[in-house]
Amino acid sequence: MSSRVSLSPRDLSMLRLLSWTPATTPLLQRASVTFDEGEFANERRLRERLQALSSAGMVRAWSTAQAGGGLQNYYKVTPLGFDVCHGTDAERPPRAFFAEVSASLFAHTFRLAEAIVETVRACHSRRVTIDRFIRENELAFKAGDRQVQPDCFFRLTSAERSFNLAFEIDNSMPSVDAHATNSIRQKLMTYQAYQEMLLSQWLAAGKKWERPRFRVVFLTRSVERAYHILTFAAETTPNKSRRLVYAATQESYVTDDRPLHTPIFLDHLGNWQSLIDLHPTAVYTKAPVRLTRPVDSPLVLVCQPRSKIEPLWRSRTGHHLHNIFSPQIPFTCS
Known part of the structure; x- marks a missing residue:
């Protein structure tokens, strides 16, 4: 039986993230720096809040083995949690989104x-x-x-x-x-x-x-x-x-x-x-890599400073929706 819970802005931020992707406790802790009202002080506080949301029927947890031994939980939003976050008029993801992750897809x-x-x-x-x-x-x-x-x-x-x-x-x-x-x-x-x-x-x-x-x-x-x-x-x-x-x-x-x-x-x-480049005409000073097969050079992690027709967006139901590249279309989190 579900229990009542008073949702804070931080709870809603966490539900929103879980409506995008399942996540483990460490991932949610890292993401919490972006949540409204700030990050969780530690994983214990986070787990307590997840337990409250789980008791309210908004989040579900599963356990999985860790590479170093032992078990860890991962969490998914439930259909109720999705509705609370996005409203009952929002189209829900397919049922598989709310289900346990299969072993073949886990990694x-x-x-x-x-x-x-x-x-x-x-x-x-x-x-x-x-x-x-x-x-x-x-x-x-x-x-x-x-x-x-x-x-x-x-x-x-x-x-x-x-x-x-x-x-x-x-x-x-x-x-x-x-x-x-x-x-x-x-x-x-x-x-x-x-x-x-x-x-x-x-x-x-x-x-x-x-x-x-x-x-x-x-x-x-x-x-x-x-x-x-x-x-x-x-x-x-x-x-x-x-x-x-x-x-x-x-x-x-x-x-x-x-x-x-x-x-x-x-x-x-x-x-x-870089993925966000506000000055694309200015070339990065890192030496280019000669791409051949096979190759030996590693990807270097340290960077240096640098001197209307509607294309298809198709939903899973097969409907043709608006052009995702059009600046005239207002976007909301899905």
């Missing part, structure tokens, strides 16, 4: 959760606005008979400029060169075709709206995998000067103090880039 799910939490923290610390967040499996880019679904999507705003980021959490499982539908080759070719479609529509309409730009952000387990993906992106892109795909190791992203603004990413030309 991917929590690497994605880690990336989401660090992105939220980075936005908070640098006063970057999250205009839009779209969960895994709820966004599809489609061009012709090709379709790809990023692991999550952020639309960020800084200094009145928008940055559209489609994240791909790479577990080194899909082949890069294979022709299978889930291969990196197919993903890259679909993203490239989609970008070409967006630009052609934008030009045909006389550039009447914001130039449709987005980045595909690969976070990999290894340097070699990142280089392999970027090398293939360079070989297959129809426009060598267009920087569509960035890649970095996940470790470099989640351990950097400023992961959105630090040039820890490489593009397909081997040049260092």
Whole structure:
């Protein structure tokens, strides 16, 4: 039987994050620095609050084994918690979103959760606005008979400029060169075709709206995998000067103090880039990397200072919604 609980702004912030991704206690503790009314003093206080929300039927916990031994809990928002956070009129995610994470998806799910939490923290610390967040499996880019679904999507705003980021959490499982539908080759070719479609529509309409730009952000387990993906992106892109795909190791992203603004990413030309670059004509002074297969050079984590047609956003129900790249559309957290 559910018990009553008085929700604080910090509770609502936590429910909002859990409506984006499941999270462990350490991840929620790290994210709490961004919560309204401030972070939790320690994990014990956090666990006490999670227990209260669980007793009220808004959060559910599961236990999982840790790599070093023992158990740890991870948490998901319940349908009731989702409704409290977003209102009863908001479309709920599918039932699987509220269910226990299957063993086969566990590593991917929590690497994605880690990336989401660090992105939220980075936005908070640098006063970057999250205009839009779209969960895994709820966004599809489609061009012709090709379709790809990023692991999550952020639309960020800084200094009145928008940055559209489609994240791909790479577990080194899909082949890069294979022709299978889930291969990196197919993903890259679909993203490239989609970008070409967006630009052609934008030009045909006389550039009447914001130039449709987005980045595909690969976070990999290894340097070699990142280089392999970027090398293939360079070989297959129809426009060598267009920087569509960035890649970095996940470790470099989640351990950097400023992961959105630090040039820890490489593009397909081997040049260092940041996800939020307010001065793109100024080149970073880090030496470019020659992308070849195989490679030996590591991704360096230390940076140096630097001298209307509607493209498709399709919901999981298959409906065509508004253009996510249009500045005229107001965005709310989903």
